[in-house]
Amino acid sequence: MGASSDPTQDGSDEQQKRSEIYTYEAPWHIYAMNWSVRRDKKYRLAIASLLEQYPNRVEIVQLDDSNGEIRSDPSLSFEHPYPPTKAIFIPDKDCHRPDLLATSSDFLRVWHISESAVELKSLLNGNKNSEYCGPLTSFDWNEAEPRRIGTSSIDTTCTIWDIEKETVDTQLIAHDKEVYDIAWGGVGVFASVSADGSVRVFDLRDKEHSTIIYESSEPDTPLVRLGWNKQDPRYMATIIMDSAKVVVLDIRFPTLPVVELQRHQASVNAIAWAPHSSCHICTAGDDSQALIWDLSSMGQPVEGGLDPILAYTAGAEIEQLQWSSSQPDWVAIAFSTKLQILRV
Amino acid sequence: MATPPNSRLHTMLRASVQSVQWTYSLFWQLCPQQGILTWGDGYYNGAIKTRKTVQAMEVSTEEASLQRSEQLRELYESLSAEETINTQTRRPCAALSPEDLTESEWFYLLCVSFSFHLGIGLPGTAYARRQHLWLSGANEVDSKTFSRAILAKSAHIQTVVCIPVLEGVVELGTTDKIEEDLNFIQHIKSFFIDQQPPPPTAKPALSEHSTSNLTSSYPLVIVPVTAAATANNVLIQNDMNIVDKGEAIILNNNNNNTEAELLADPNSNSFIPSELMELDHQLEEFGVGSPGDGSNHLDSFPKEESMALCAAGLELLQLQRPPAPAHPPTENLAQGDTDTHYSQTVSSILKKNSSRWWPDSPSVNHPTDSFQSAFNKWKSDTDNHHHYFHETVADGTSQGLLKYILFNVPYLHANRLKGTGASSYETNHVMAERRRREKLNERFLILRSMVPFMMRMDKESILEDTIHYIKQLREKIESLEARERLRGKRRVREVEVSIIESEALLEVECVHRERLLLDVMTMLRELGVEVMMVQSWVKDDGVFVAEMRAKVKENGNGKKASVVEVKNALNQIIPHHEPYTLCSNDHF
Numbered sequence: 001m002g003a004s005s006d007p008t009q010d011g012s013d014e015q016q017k018r019s020e021i022y023t024y025e026a027p028w029h030i031y032a033m034n035w036s037v038r039r040d041k042k043y044r045l046a047i048a049s050l051l052e053q054y055p056n057r058v059e060i061v062q063l064d065d066s067n068g069e070i071r072s073d074p075s076l077s078f079e080h081p082y083p084p085t086k087a088i089f090i091p092d093k094d095c096h097r098p099d100l101l102a103t104s105s106d107f108l109r110v111w112h113i114s115e116s117a118v119e120l121k122s123l124l125n126g127n128k129n130s131e132y133c134g135p136l137t138s139f140d141w142n143e144a145e146p147r148r149i150g151t152s153s154i155d156t157t158c159t160i161w162d163i164e165k166e167t168v169d170t171q172l173i174a175h176d177k178e179v180y181d182i183a184w185g186g187v188g189v190f191a192s193v194s195a196d197g198s199v200r201v202f203d204l205r206d207k208e209h210s211t212i213i214y215e216s217s218e219p220d221t222p223l224v225r226l227g228w229n230k231q232d233p234r235y236m237a238t239i240i241m242d243s244a245k246v247v248v249l250d251i252r253f254p255t256l257p258v259v260e261l262q263r264h265q266a267s268v269n270a271i272a273w274a275p276h277s278s279c280h281i282c283t284a285g286d287d288s289q290a291l292i293w294d295l296s297s298m299g300q301p302v303e304g305g306l307d308p309i310l311a312y313t314a315g316a317e318i319e320q321l322q323w324s325s326s327q328p329d330w331v332a333i334a335f336s337t338k339l340q341i342l343r344v
Numbered sequence: 345m346a347t348p349p350n351s352r353l354h355t356m357l358r359a360s361v362q363s364v365q366w367t368y369s370l371f372w373q374l375c376p377q378q379g380i381l382t383w384g385d386g387y388y389n390g391a392i393k394t395r396k397t398v399q400a401m402e403v404s405t406e407e408a409s410l411q412r413s414e415q416l417r418e419l420y421e422s423l424s425a426e427e428t429i430n431t432q433t434r435r436p437c438a439a440l441s442p443e444d445l446t447e448s449e450w451f452y453l454l455c456v457s458f459s460f461h462l463g464i465g466l467p468g469t470a471y472a473r474r475q476h477l478w479l480s481g482a483n484e485v486d487s488k489t490f491s492r493a494i495l496a497k498s499a500h501i502q503t504v505v506c507i508p509v510l511e512g513v514v515e516l517g518t519t520d521k522i523e524e525d526l527n528f529i530q531h532i533k534s535f536f537i538d539q540q541p542p543p544p545t546a547k548p549a550l551s552e553h554s555t556s557n558l559t560s561s562y563p564l565v566i567v568p569v570t571a572a573a574t575a576n577n578v579l580i581q582n583d584m585n586i587v588d589k590g591e592a593i594i595l596n597n598n599n600n601n602t603e604a605e606l607l608a609d610p611n612s613n614s615f616i617p618s619e620l621m622e623l624d625h626q627l628e629e630f631g632v633g634s635p636g637d638g639s640n641h642l643d644s645f646p647k648e649e650s651m652a653l654c655a656a657g658l659e660l661l662q663l664q665r666p667p668a669p670a671h672p673p674t675e676n677l678a679q680g681d682t683d684t685h686y687s688q689t690v691s692s693i694l695k696k697n698s699s700r701w702w703p704d705s706p707s708v709n710h711p712t713d714s715f716q717s718a719f720n721k722w723k724s725d726t727d728n729h730h731h732y733f734h735e736t737v738a739d740g741t742s743q744g745l746l747k748y749i750l751f752n753v754p755y756l757h758a759n760r761l762k763g764t765g766a767s768s769y770e771t772n773h774v775m776a777e778r779r780r781r782e783k784l785n786e787r788f789l790i791l792r793s794m795v796p797f798m799m800r801m802d803k804e805s806i807l808e809d810t811i812h813y814i815k816q817l818r819e820k821i822e823s824l825e826a827r828e829r830l831r832g833k834r835r836v837r838e839v840e841v842s843i844i845e846s847e848a849l850l851e852v853e854c855v856h857r858e859r860l861l862l863d864v865m866t867m868l869r870e871l872g873v874e875v876m877m878v879q880s881w882v883k884d885d886g887v888f889v890a891e892m893r894a895k896v897k898e899n900g901n902g903k904k905a906s907v908v909e910v911k912n913a914l915n916q917i918i919p920h921h922e923p924y925t926l927c928s929n930d931h932f
Binding site for chain 2: 031050052082083105106134137153176178224242266267268286290291307309310312317319
């Protein structure tokens with residue numbers, strides 16, 4: 001059992017208070033990280049370790065408004081097999097459902113969070129249905145239908161789970177190669193990106209058909225991350241492997257990028273659409289920068305390329321980025337062993 | 345009687361100097377590009393020593409002065425020419441030589457070589473200050489005050505006046521010592537102010553003069569040698585020209601009378617009445633002459649002239665100095681201009697910089713959010729980021745953690761599964777799935793190679809092109825089958841023959857075979873039916889059609905063939921139902 005470390009602050013106290021930056025340093029590299037969505041659990045995040053071994057850890061940390069410190073509750077820290085590739089709190093703002101956290105690695109796991117403990121609620125294993133579930137690269141929780149979680153796997157499939165029945169709802173062979181990310185666009189619509197370099201859109205009402213809305217200009221250049229604009233589902237964004245640009249797509253015009261964001265000085269690692277605005281997106285990358293862009297002029301081509309409106313420089317490559325949907329003024333980033341939450 | 349003036353400027357100079365009976369008048373022309381005053385034109389109205397003319401008759405005083413001015417100009421130009429000797433030999437016999445000049449004439453002539461920077465010299469200062477300068481006792485002042493003082497002394501020029509006008513300076517000089525008189529200034533100005541409308545006409549000539557003077561300013565060194573030669577010649581000329589001196593005295597008297605006359609009648613500006621009166625006076629004075637006075641002047645003349653010429657030589661040497669101090673002021677002025685220009689440039693740059701920074705200030709001072717954001721505005725880093733932008737990063741550390749999560753972490757599970765002896769069913773499922781994908785991809789490649797003209801490589805295009813190709817093949821099959829059925833159904837065989845006297849009309853329709861038309865015509869000729877015109881074709885379904893017109897003649901038996909005979913013969917030769925039978929051979 002690893003003991004939680006004391007929180008440390010980056011930079012001077014005066015600067016931190018003035019600039020609304022809060023930092024938590026974990027005892028290991030952080031990769032999977034996300035905000036809580038429930039109204040009664042503000043400034044709560046889950047962070048997961050990235051250790052190349054079977055035992056890894058997940059901690060649920062909380063920002064203390066009174067003193068500006070981010071604390072880890074030992075009772076809400078638990079062991080996790082393999083490094084989680086993604087972590088998401090249940091999208092339940094109104095607290096109608098149990099407090100749940102989902103993680104993906106060899107299997108999809110759903111954890112139940114109570115006041116003083118975290119218990120494994122479900123291990124979504126295809127074996128029960130005599131089907132194999134390949135290792136998962138990512139997943140997305142359907143906000144419109146919280147019973148559904150879609151997972152992406154290296155076995156070229158996307159699987160739609162019913163977490164209440166704990167069964168496979170649908171499994172689709174989505175791509176020709178490994179599927180690296182998945183994102184919901186509506187109740188029954190999701191999209192995925194793959195090592196085959198394509199973005200595909202699926203409709204659960206027509207499972208035999210999918211639409212390719214983008215393919216890398218170079219054949220088989222993998223697409224590694226995907227973000228679907230929840231405020232305006234016409235738009236999504238994707239990251240190309242080893243590329244410093246983010247491609248923004250309009251699903252009404254397949255294969256033609258609406259705009260390409262090219263201001264990062266190194267590869268991009270993460271993207272997040274603003275949860276409260278239809279035309280803002282945040283990107284973060286190996287250049288240690290988090291940039292916020294205003295895409296309200298997407299219709300008109302901008303001379304010389306679009307510039308971001310805001311920029312933040314962290315102390316190392318930014319590996320993870322999440323924009324809080326319950327508190328849209330805040331984004332969280334993870335770099336090295338640090339978690340930082342930033343006011344926009 | 346009067347000679348028309350060369351230009352209006354010349355007329356103005358002559359009228360003004362004659363109205364006051366001074367020795368000479370000059371116009372210093374402003375050269376705007378260089379900011380200097382140069383000799384523009386002049387009129388000599390003083391004593392004349394030796395008169396040279398090809399005319400036997402006497403000319404009027406005005407004409408003599410006009411010619412003298414021109415001759416002095418010509419003399420200066422000839423002295424300034426590079427090839428002095430050659431030029432002199434070509435000059436007309438009436439041209440002047442240095443020994444023909446009085447001191448005043450020398451002064452007038454040498455003025456042509458002068459030029460003045462603004463603010464320098466009497467004309468330059470007058471122009472710079474925009475007010476007249478009256479120099480009384482010019483022959484006694486220091487050369488710093490009046491650069492031509494030595495020349496003036498030798499020429500007995502005692503009073504010099506410079507009056508600035510629109511495009512230059514008018515200078516008048518006289519051998520009399522006269523104190524400053526404002527009325528005199530106004531009087532002279534009236535000539536040039538009234539004449540301002542015509543200046544455009546005179547400008548071209550003035551420009552020409554200006555250019556010429558610049559060129560002529562160089563050969564000043566030549567003049568001293570000429571002056572020395574002149575000194576020797578003067579002595580000889582004095583002994584031989586006693587009579588000329590007498591005439592000079594008479595001319596001076598005439599000039600004085602003319603001045604009195606103008607004063608008596610100030611309202612008159614007409615030249616004609618003045619000229620007529622001068623002629624009258626000239627006739628009256630002609631008889632009055634004092635040879636004795638001339639003789640007295642002759643005695644004192646050589647000494648003064650000799651000294652004057654030496655002084656003139658010194659002055660000419662000194663003329664080389666004025667150009668030198670002119671350069672430093674010009675350079676200083678240029679440097680001043682450069683400094684001013686640089687200051688203006690710096691100011692404009694600073695203004696641009698300040699205007700650039702100003703719009704940013706309000707936004708910085710008034711952020712949109714009530715809370716301080718953790719993010720900074722992007723613009724402050726725009727330039728830096730542009731320099732280091734690059735689209736693709738391929739180094740080993742690019743997207744390190746992300747690729748680890750996607751490429752390595754999932755396979756941690758595989759190792760563990762193998763280690764723990766995972767279910768062979770699960771492993772086989774993955775392998776089976778992969779084999780299936782590989783087979784599909786392989787078959788897509790085969791399909792692509794089987795379909796001709798396959799352009800695109802994606803699976804959708806392969807399928808689409810294959811569907812299109814199969815449809816084409818099906819259409820071909822249907823077309824071929826339809827053709828076969830059509831062929832089987834048609835068994836056409838028809839022969840029509842009609843003969844009217846010697847004219848025959850034949851129609852044949854049957855299944856086609858090779859050499860059919862030739863066989864038909866050969867057979868008909870044997871029957872005595874000579875074909876004149878044939879029209880035949882083969883339909884798509886293989887049916888042969890022929891229409892022929894022929895002449896029926898007597899055959900070997902002496903009879904004409906009948907319709908029945910011809911018809912039977914044709915029916916025997918054309919094929920029956922089978923298209924490729926050898927029936928024709930039998931008939932042969």
